[in-house]
Amino acid sequence: MIAVIAGGVGAARFLQGLxxxxxxxxxxxxxxxxxxxxxxxxxxxxxxxxxxxxxAGIADEERGFGVRGDTFNVLxxxxxxxxxxxxxxxxxxxxxxxxxxxxxxxxxxxxxxxAEIASALLTPARIxxxxxxxxxxxxxxxxxxxxxxxxxxxxxxxxxxxxxTFQGAESARAAPGVLAAIREASAVLITPSNPIVSIGPVxxxxxxxxxxxxxxxxxxxxxxxxxxxxxxxxADRMLRDRGLAASPVSVARLYEDFLDxxxxxxxxxxxxxxxxxxxxxxxxxxxxxxxxxxIMASMEKKAALARAVLSTAGAR
Amino acid sequence: MIAVIAGGVGAARFLQGLxxxxxxxxxxxxxxxxxxxxxxxxxxxxxxxxxxxxxAGIADEERGFGVRGDTFNVLxxxxxxxxxxxxxxxxxxxxxxxxxxxxxxxxxxxxxxxAEIASALLTPARIxxxxxxxxxxxxxxxxxxxxxxxxxxxxxxxxxxxxxTFQGAESARAAPGVLAAIREASAVLITPSNPIVSIGPVxxxxxxxxxxxxxxxxxxxxxxxxxxxxxxxxADRMLRDRGLAASPVSVARLYEDFLDxxxxxxxxxxxxxxxxxxxxxxxxxxxxxxxxxxIMASMEKKAALARAVLSTAGAR
Numbered sequence: 081m082i083a084v085i086a087g088g089v090g091a092a093r094f095l096q097g098l099x100x101x102x103x104x105x106x107x108x109x110x111x112x113x114x115x116x117x118x119x120x121x122x123x124x125x126x127x128x129x130x131x132x133x134x135x136a137g138i139a140d141e142e143r144g145f146g147v148r149g150d151t152f153n154v155l156x157x158x159x160x161x162x163x164x165x166x167x168x169x170x171x172x173x174x175x176x177x178x179x180x181x182x183x184x185x186x187x188x189x190x191x192x193x194x195a196e197i198a199s200a201l202l203t204p205a206r207i208x209x210x211x212x213x214x215x216x217x218x219x220x221x222x223x224x225x226x227x228x229x230x231x232x233x234x235x236x237x238x239x240x241x242x243x244x245t246f247q248g249a250e251s252a253r254a255a256p257g258v259l260a261a262i263r264e265a266s267a268v269l270i271t272p273s274n275p276i277v278s279i280g281p282v283x284x285x286x287x288x289x290x291x292x293x294x295x296x297x298x299x300x301x302x303x304x305x306x307x308x309x310x311x312x313x314x315a316d317r318m319l320r321d322r323g324l325a326a327s328p329v330s331v332a333r334l335y336e337d338f339l340d341x342x343x344x345x346x347x348x349x350x351x352x353x354x355x356x357x358x359x360x361x362x363x364x365x366x367x368x369x370x371x372x373x374x375i376m377a378s379m380e381k382k383a384a385l386a387r388a389v390l391s392t393a394g395a396r
Numbered sequence: 397m398i399a400v401i402a403g404g405v406g407a408a409r410f411l412q413g414l415x416x417x418x419x420x421x422x423x424x425x426x427x428x429x430x431x432x433x434x435x436x437x438x439x440x441x442x443x444x445x446x447x448x449x450x451x452a453g454i455a456d457e458e459r460g461f462g463v464r465g466d467t468f469n470v471l472x473x474x475x476x477x478x479x480x481x482x483x484x485x486x487x488x489x490x491x492x493x494x495x496x497x498x499x500x501x502x503x504x505x506x507x508x509x510x511a512e513i514a515s516a517l518l519t520p521a522r523i524x525x526x527x528x529x530x531x532x533x534x535x536x537x538x539x540x541x542x543x544x545x546x547x548x549x550x551x552x553x554x555x556x557x558x559x560x561t562f563q564g565a566e567s568a569r570a571a572p573g574v575l576a577a578i579r580e581a582s583a584v585l586i587t588p589s590n591p592i593v594s595i596g597p598v599x600x601x602x603x604x605x606x607x608x609x610x611x612x613x614x615x616x617x618x619x620x621x622x623x624x625x626x627x628x629x630x631a632d633r634m635l636r637d638r639g640l641a642a643s644p645v646s647v648a649r650l651y652e653d654f655l656d657x658x659x660x661x662x663x664x665x666x667x668x669x670x671x672x673x674x675x676x677x678x679x680x681x682x683x684x685x686x687x688x689x690x691i692m693a694s695m696e697k698k699a700a701l702a703r704a705v706l707s708t709a710g711a712r
Contacts (some may be wrong), residue, residue: 157491
């Protein structure tokens, strides 16, 4: 069994490769929920959905969110009722949120609702939100603290993100199966996602970091930072706002209490010694660094990256 | 002030004429809510909405429900999650229901939510649901008791409607303004709507029949039965299933404790004496019958009918 700790688009693209080279039924995806939000009373889970849509083959891969070819007729109509529509929820995407919200209102947990939706979309792997409890990422900007989606979508990540907090994290309980998936895995993979706002909320759930430290499996992370930049999203700027370099070194530091292998891109090969030299907790065996091509420009490259990661993780 | 007791499409068409010939701000529409339902967790109020859409000029008048030119992308997508989609909720129509549901969940009453939606649609008259409480029309068919929408839409009113009941009616309280609108009106109009399932639920709310009996205003109903048939809908068959003739006489009987004037179509002119001869409660002055063209085939005819009704009601 492989456990994958996943964010949004970067995770979805990585998982496309992974599912192409490994048996899907052996994969458990643990999803970020810190960017969940409510619009018009609908429970929106952007990271869960973008992964589901990619795995179901219906994602709008160019736009990076929602369903390919979606329309925005509900959004246009609801603007008439005074609702903000900067969160571009398409009609098909909205149907997913409507189903989820309905299941939650009927008393299902988020993980139960996610399982039902994943099953309906014939998603070929298990996906669990890290927690069924409310955990919301908040960003302290120059204008005060805002919800993640306001920072991410409405403000297009412009301006500084001085502080990132995870409201509700302290009392959040890991969803059923999350900790066991990590503890019993033969490999744990951390997708090339924003370490602060995509992987960070998962790590903030009590028990997750402990499970990562204690699992017998190798924990392998793929750096989302390549050549000092992110392919997509604000991870590079968020690291700098935190006083860290936009570098795989900083990513490794954020994971250093549990990480076994850091996978970095060939353009960053020179950073290998610096990462290997990171001071690690005495209990760990030391940090391996694997250098490979991490740019997932095609299905072949996604599959190749997944193979490299699995190989270094020692997964069968 | 004119109070109008309204059902769905027939009411909407009649109101188009009324608003063309009378000051909209002097009109209070009291709407049926017995056909309200919940689909995918959304609160659907078909009679309120079809009236709003007609008055806002966006109704799909041919189809008789929803918004003109609407699409069904959410519906198509949500079918994938196992939801029935026989209730054809279009995307723009769904936006209305989403706004209503969100307002209700935030604690607004149905009448408050309706006022907000009507305001956003620039509807030029006040519309109040007869009650803010849950009142649901149930139909006893050959296959047992079903919700109104199941009978009306899913079964297309096929088969018999042996009994019609209004769940929740006994404990329902008239919404703020409803009883006052009737009591203080200079005329009360009952639209050419199904007397059993469109006007019936309004009359079932405690206080409404009393207000209709006691108001000083003339109460004028337009028969939805013309030549033994309804223009649209199952009123004729429902009357027969109840052992009544499909005739304006039966409609007048259902209203006889409060009705002052029955407006019937020219083709039914021969029924005038029979209606006038109906035994009425001693307190009433007797029942007038006005014969006119009630087929609302054009805007001119709608306006002419409204003028005739206002004239017989003695409304200024």
